[in-house]
Amino acid sequence: MDTDKPIIEVKDIWKTFQSGGTTFSALRGIDLSIKANEMLAIMGASGSGKSTFMNMLGCLDRPTKGQYIFNGVDTTPKSNTDLALIRRDFFGFVFQSYNLLPRTTAFENVELPLLYFGFKYGRSQRQDMVMAALKQVGLEDKVHNLTNELSGGQQQRVAIARAIINNPKIIFADEPTGNLDTRTSFDIMAIIQGLNEKGTTVVLVTHENDIADFAKRKVVFRDGQILSDNINEHPKSAAEERKKLPELIEPTAAT
Amino acid sequence: MNIINLFITAFRALRKNGLRTFLTMLGIIIGVAAVIIMQAIGKGSEEDITARINSLGSNMIIIAPNPKIVNGVRMGQGGQTLQYKDVLMIKRYSSATKYISPLVGVSRQIKYGANNWSTRISGVLPEYFSIREISAVEGSLFTDEDLRKINKVCMIGKTVRTNLFPDGSNPVGKTIRVGAIPFKIIGVLNEKGQSGVGTDQDDVILAPYTSVQDRMVQSIYVNVIFASAADAQSIKKAVSEIKYCIRTSHHLSPSDQDDFTVNTLSDIMATIQGVSKILTILLASVAGISLLVGGIGIMNIMFVSVTERTREIGTRLAIGATSSDVMLQLLIEALVISLVAGVIGIFSGLLITDLITYFAGWRTSVTASSIIISFAVCTVIGIFFGWYPARKAANLSPIEALRYE
Ligand SMILES: Nc1ncnc2c1ncn2[C@@H]1O[C@H](COP(=O)(O)OP(=O)(O)OP(=O)(O)O)[C@@H](O)[C@H]1O
Ligand SMILES: [Mg+2]
Numbered sequence: 001m002d003t004d005k006p007i008i009e010v011k012d013i014w015k016t017f018q019s020g021g022t023t024f025s026a027l028r029g030i031d032l033s034i035k036a037n038e039m040l041a042i043m044g045a046s047g048s049g050k051s052t053f054m055n056m057l058g059c060l061d062r063p064t065k066g067q068y069i070f071n072g073v074d075t076t077p078k079s080n081t082d083l084a085l086i087r088r089d090f091f092g093f094v095f096q097s098y099n100l101l102p103r104t105t106a107f108e109n110v111e112l113p114l115l116y117f118g119f120k121y122g123r124s125q126r127q128d129m130v131m132a133a134l135k136q137v138g139l140e141d142k143v144h145n146l147t148n149e150l151s152g153g154q155q156q157r158v159a160i161a162r163a164i165i166n167n168p169k170i171i172f173a174d175e176p177t178g179n180l181d182t183r184t185s186f187d188i189m190a191i192i193q194g195l196n197e198k199g200t201t202v203v204l205v206t207h208e209n210d211i212a213d214f215a216k217r218k219v220v221f222r223d224g225q226i227l228s229d230n231i232n233e234h235p236k237s238a239a240e241e242r243k244k245l246p247e248l249i250e251p252t253a254a255t
Numbered sequence: 256m257n258i259i260n261l262f263i264t265a266f267r268a269l270r271k272n273g274l275r276t277f278l279t280m281l282g283i284i285i286g287v288a289a290v291i292i293m294q295a296i297g298k299g300s301e302e303d304i305t306a307r308i309n310s311l312g313s314n315m316i317i318i319a320p321n322p323k324i325v326n327g328v329r330m331g332q333g334g335q336t337l338q339y340k341d342v343l344m345i346k347r348y349s350s351a352t353k354y355i356s357p358l359v360g361v362s363r364q365i366k367y368g369a370n371n372w373s374t375r376i377s378g379v380l381p382e383y384f385s386i387r388e389i390s391a392v393e394g395s396l397f398t399d400e401d402l403r404k405i406n407k408v409c410m411i412g413k414t415v416r417t418n419l420f421p422d423g424s425n426p427v428g429k430t431i432r433v434g435a436i437p438f439k440i441i442g443v444l445n446e447k448g449q450s451g452v453g454t455d456q457d458d459v460i461l462a463p464y465t466s467v468q469d470r471m472v473q474s475i476y477v478n479v480i481f482a483s484a485a486d487a488q489s490i491k492k493a494v495s496e497i498k499y500c501i502r503t504s505h506h507l508s509p510s511d512q513d514d515f516t517v518n519t520l521s522d523i524m525a526t527i528q529g530v531s532k533i534l535t536i537l538l539a540s541v542a543g544i545s546l547l548v549g550g551i552g553i554m555n556i557m558f559v560s561v562t563e564r565t566r567e568i569g570t571r572l573a574i575g576a577t578s579s580d581v582m583l584q585l586l587i588e589a590l591v592i593s594l595v596a597g598v599i600g601i602f603s604g605l606l607i608t609d610l611i612t613y614f615a616g617w618r619t620s621v622t623a624s625s626i627i628i629s630f631a632v633c634t635v636i637g638i639f640f641g642w643y644p645a646r647k648a649a650n651l652s653p654i655e656a657l658r659y660e
Contacts, residue, residue, distance in 0.1 A: 080577075084576060116575045166575070
């Protein structure tokens with residue numbers, strides 16, 4: 001693939017909400033392009049429009065005005081079904097609150113996207129793919145646990161395994177570490193960085209600088225507009241940072 | 256999602272809310288069981304009635320008098336139009352009629368010793384035995400000779416026997432008084448039980464036609480004429496021949512109406528079946544209402560389920576489900592509910608039907624068609640009542656569904 005050609009290109013995107021008789025523009029004329037294999041962090045204050053923007057990039061929502069070109073194709077006139085197929089074939093989502101299906105196992109959650117490919121993947125092929133994905137996030141020993149039997153960090157790893165099962169071009173992660181402690185956050189970010197190193201484009205929403213430092217590019221939003229857009233020359237390695245954190249020491253009566 | 260996974264997913268979703276799903280199914284279960292049970296009872300009683308009517312004698316034809324109508328005016332009363340000469344006419348000219356016998360009857364007080372019983376004595380020809388499939392369990396039947404000699408002999412049915420001979424002694428050879436006239440009992444008739452219309456067919460005394468006609472009735476008219484066709488196929492032909500013979504014998508002009516009616520067992524059966532059909536329709540509408548209520552229950556629970564799982568639906572949409580995937584998933588869930596309920600309903604219906612037969616002794620008969628219809632109705636209910644909630648889920652926008660609290 002021509003890496004210089006943008007995989008995502010948005011032109012003058014507006015998103016206006018109508019509620020209770022008033023209109024409110026959450027996005028006000030955004031222009032942005034993202035190249036393949038970038039790792040981009042979207043930052044900004046609460047309510048600045050980060051999630052709204054990312055949902056649009058993920059084809060979960062449509063702009064009120066403007067153009068969104070994904071992979072060279074204008075998505076604006078596409079039907080809902082076409083957008084669903086774009087999500088299925090090219091995107092993976094990681095949410096702050098994991099969004100795993102309740103009372104199902106890790107395996108079933110990760111397998112779910114494959115089921116929407118009709119008869120493309122047979123039972124044993126699905127089995128292999130799910131096991132590989134769970135191994136990649138280090139959860140091969142929790143395959144048949146129900147999701148409510150897993151810790152927050154483990155649940156988020158299941159969600160990541162689910163997001164990568166279709167071998168997506170882009171992973172969208174909206175505050176993936178928002179519900180996790182620092183240690184676990186760095187573990188999760190190490191996995192995401194690993195995916196980016198293997199060629200997956202990552203769009204990450206966060207308001208923590210520590211987390212954004214792992215990205216290669218930082219875009220800051222304010223009131224629905226881009227305030228700044230900078231390349232991070234020296235992105236930190238989450239795996240390295242994780243090692244630097246002091247190990248938790250059990251408090252004892254002696255000390 | 257392919258169809259196999261859709262069904263697996265639906266089963267899993269429903270199992271998670273096992274109790275709730277079962278309660279939702281109850282309406283359909285009851286409705287389907289009711290359909291099966293009602294149909295089985297209806298069909299069973301119809302068969303029962305048919306069997307009883309057949310006990311009257313197969314291929315039987317009954318000719319009854321109608322009031323004579325001349326120029327639109329009713330002549331005579333009680334419909335005394337049939338005579339012995341009509342019988343002779345039919346005997347001579349109707350080839351499709353195998354047996355024929357007139358019947359004259361009078362009610363009399365019957366006495367034997369100190370025992371009294373009031374019943375009818377009927378005068379018939381020996382051919383009557385063939386028409387009604389009558390035989391003697393004790394003694395013998397009377398013969399043409401008895402008829403010719405106008406013998407005062409008779410045969411009695413079981414009810415008459417138990418009332419006149421309560422001690423169980425053998426009635427054959429004993430002489431009873433029919434009114435004032437002594438008759439000698441020469442035989443006891445085989446048991447016939449209740450007729451299709453509920454009369455006791457064993458409360459009878461049969462005697463030679465001539466004996467009753469000459470000694471008691473003293474009228475040229477007969478009450479009714481019984482005939483039988485050679486076989487089931489010739490019944491129609493026999494009926495039309497009989498009509499022609501009697502009209503000729505009665506000198507009716509083509510413009511005159513029949514002064515008699517000819518009934519066959521199939522006519523009588525059709526009447527009774529008509530009644531039981533009305534009953535079936537009535538019961539079916541009760542079952543229908545129960546199924547309707549069950550269907551609304553499914554719709555209700557599907558709405559609850561869609562609302563509860565809004566976020567799940569959002570997640571599914573995010574990972575690539577199309578709205579038709581979502582629609583199909585919920586439609587199949589509704590279908591699975593109604594079909595599983597249908598299967599449970601069918602089995603409970605069969606079980607209850609068996610219990611009814613076992614404990615109440617009613618004749619029941621389950622037909623394949625009622626099971627097939629139950630399945631078809633459940634499919635329709637599932638799709639019909641699942642449609643709207645499924646549509647609602649399919650129309651959710653991914654982002655609204657994901658943000659749903
Ligand atoms: N469906 C909606 N209807 C009305 N207003 C909305 C809707 N969705 C978002 N908004 C508004 O748009 C603005 C941007 O919301 P958004 O969720 O994108 O913020 P955010 O930058 O992700 O904030 P946070 O860091 O708190 O998640 C907010 O003011 C919010 O109230
Ligand atoms: Mg947000």
